[in-house]
Amino acid sequence: MVIKAVKGVKDILPKDIGKWRRVEDSAREVFGRYDYREIVLPIFEKSEVFVKSVGETTDIVQKEMYSFLDKGGDALTLRPEGTASCVRAYIEHSMYHPKGTVTPLFYIGPMFRRERPQAGRFRQFHQIGAELFGTDDPAADAEVMHLLMTFLKTVGARKPKLLLNSLGDDKCRPAFRQSLVDFLANRKESLCPLCKERYETNPLRVLDCKSETCAETVRSAPTIDSFWCDDCADHFQKVRKALYGLNIEYEINHRMVRGLDYYSRTVFEVTASGLGAKDAVAAGGRYDALVKKSGGPDVPAIGWAVGMERLIESIGDSAGEKTNDTAPDICIVHLGERAHGEAFRVAGLLREQGRKVLCPYRQTSMKKQMGRADKSGAKLAVIIGEEEFNKKTMLVKNLSTSTQKEHPIGDIRKIAAEPPA
RNA sequence: GUGGGCGUAGCUCAGCUGGUAGAGCUCUGGAUUGUGGCUCCAGCGGUCGUGGGUUCAAGUCCCAUCGCUCACCCCA
Numbered sequence: 439m440v441i442k443a444v445k446g447v448k449d450i451l452p453k454d455i456g457k458w459r460r461v462e463d464s465a466r467e468v469f470g471r472y473d474y475r476e477i478v479l480p481i482f483e484k485s486e487v488f489v490k491s492v493g494e495t496t497d498i499v500q501k502e503m504y505s506f507l508d509k510g511g512d513a514l515t516l517r518p519e520g521t522a523s524c525v526r527a528y529i530e531h532s533m534y535h536p537k538g539t540v541t542p543l544f545y546i547g548p549m550f551r552r553e554r555p556q557a558g559r560f561r562q563f564h565q566i567g568a569e570l571f572g573t574d575d576p577a578a579d580a581e582v583m584h585l586l587m588t589f590l591k592t593v594g595a596r597k598p599k600l601l602l603n604s605l606g607d608d609k610c611r612p613a614f615r616q617s618l619v620d621f622l623a624n625r626k627e628s629l630c631p632l633c634k635e636r637y638e639t640n641p642l643r644v645l646d647c648k649s650e651t652c653a654e655t656v657r658s659a660p661t662i663d664s665f666w667c668d669d670c671a672d673h674f675q676k677v678r679k680a681l682y683g684l685n686i687e688y689e690i691n692h693r694m695v696r697g698l699d700y701y702s703r704t705v706f707e708v709t710a711s712g713l714g715a716k717d718a719v720a721a722g723g724r725y726d727a728l729v730k731k732s733g734g735p736d737v738p739a740i741g742w743a744v745g746m747e748r749l750i751e752s753i754g755d756s757a758g759e760k761t762n763d764t765a766p767d768i769c770i771v772h773l774g775e776r777a778h779g780e781a782f783r784v785a786g787l788l789r790e791q792g793r794k795v796l797c798p799y800r801q802t803s804m805k806k807q808m809g810r811a812d813k814s815g816a817k818l819a820v821i822i823g824e825e826e827f828n829k830k831t832m833l834v835k836n837l838s839t840s841t842q843k844e845h846p847i848g849d850i851r852k853i854a855a856e857p858p859a
Numbered sequence: 860g861u862g863g864g865c866g867u868a869g870c871u872c873a874g875c876u877g878g879u880a881g882a883g884c885u886c887u888g889g890a891u892u893g894u895g896g897c898u899c900c901a902g903c904g905g906u907c908g909u910g911g912g913u914u915c916a917a918g919u920c921c922c923a924u925c926g927c928u929c930a931c932c933c934c935a
Contacts, residue, residue, distance in 0.1 A: 442926080442927095445926085445927090496933090497932080497933050497934075498933080498934075501860085501933090502933080502934085518934095519934095519935085549935080551933090551934075551935095553932090553933070553934075554860080554861095554930095554931090554932090554933095555927095555928085556928080556929060556930065556931090557928085557929065557930085558935080559933090559934070559935080563935065564935090565935060566935095567935095632931085632932075635932090643933090697933065697934055698934090707935095714929075714930085715929085715930065715931090716933095716934075716935080718934080718935065719935070720935070721934085721935065742935095743935060744935065745934090745935030746935085747935080748935060749935090771893095771894080773893060803888095803893085803894095804893045804894055804895095805891080805893085805894065805895075806887095806895095807894085807895090808893095808894050808895040808896095809894095809895050809896080810895085811894095811895065812895035812896055813895085813896085819894085819895085821893085821894075823893055824893085825893080833894090835894075835895095837895070837896095840894090840895085842894085
């Protein structure tokens with residue numbers, strides 16, 4: 439039995455790499471427009487980095503982390519998300535100096551969660567993430583969402599839709615949560631079995647249950663907006679105003695909640711079509727308390743992450759491989775032992791001159807080699823047979839017009855510089 | 860962790876109520892001595908996921924197991 443890749447992880451094959459490159463390239467380009475700087479973070483961290491920031495009671499920490507003890511006995515974890523690492527690095531390198539500095543960062547890389555794989559969900563997946571440290575200006579919230587939407591439109595995500603909410607902060611959220619628990623307490627019987635569980639573990643999640651009866655039950659439940667403190671309400675209104683100013687369409691959903699503990703105030707999510715049951719392609723929000731909680735100064739921050747696999751899935755073939763960027767400029771065709779050696783000498787010279795050249799190793803029939811040259815998409819074939827070798831010449835054939843001309847072998851540089859039409 | 864669907868050639872798949880494995884694409888050779896795209900002919904390629912059971916006989920039926928996949932939980 440051949441050894442196969444671990445469950446839930448994928449090889450990205452050469453035939454698919456073009457899409458990945460395009461997504462990464464446009465990410466870097468778009469981030470540049472907003473003056474974000476790339477940071478490359480380690481793939482594993484001390485486990486506490488994630489346990490503390492993501493939250494001990496979350497599913498990610500409780501059952502999805504790839505954690506292990508290394509030979510020195512350190513408890514390490516393959517990162518399940520990027521924000522925690524980014525916050526750690528931000529603090530470790532004192533990026534908050536001088537006081538008042540705003541630090542825009544982005545990263546691209548793999549994340550690891552041990553879940554059951556399904557459409558758009560993997561154990562090793564890739565995220566493109568943005569983090570903006572040092573400001574709680576509502577304009578920053580809107581700008582960060584503008585960045586995200588601009589990026590998604592640039593790469594051609596299908597029908598991206600922005601959903602917005604505010605979770606309040608430490609001052610006002612506890613009251614909301616309590617109120618919701620009270621509301622559900624005497625309605626538990628009308629909830630689905632799953633939500634009865636949620637009532638205990640994460641009551642906020644009952645709000646966006648898909649079950650008919652739960653949705654009905656929850657229709658009259660309290661919503662977060664009526665519990666916002668003045669600051670949070672004000673912040674939300676200013677974010678909306680800024681979004682309006684940037685001409686960004688969005689939909690408010692007060693039932694939207696987050697799976698990670700560190701979010702406060704602004705949270706958002708982008709869904710796209712062309713995906714499976716999970717249509718969220720990106721998600722993010724504000725985490726004003728996290729830097730301080732992680733041992734840094736009291737610095738507010740906001741960020742988001744897009745799932746690359748889901749994004750690429752959503753792009754589909756619409757923005758697919760249109761240009762044949764793998765086609766060589768020139769294919770060499772050779773016949774006979776001596777011509778074989780000469781062919782590689784010629785190929786080498788052409789490559790030194792910057793040409794993309796294909797030269798077959800096997801000595802097969804001319805018919806075969808011409809067929810390959812044709813399939814490769816090359817514009818020119820350079821043919822060197824016994825006859826040409828003896829005469830120190832080569833045939834240069836234009837594969838689209840089928841015209842060919844004999845050249846002295848010394849013309850190689852000329853042909854490399856200006857391939858004949 | 861729970862449930863559904865599927866595992867047959869390198870790839871996509873067919874194979875009926877059990878009778879000893881097929882097609883297309885790819886690849887190799889030929890029709891066409893050293894000239895590609897189209898066509899035609901031939902060939903290479905399979906422990907039918909694995910193990911067990913029923914049977915004269917199993918790709919087909921039964922059980923187990925592994926893998927893939929979709930969905931639930933949760934998340935990007």
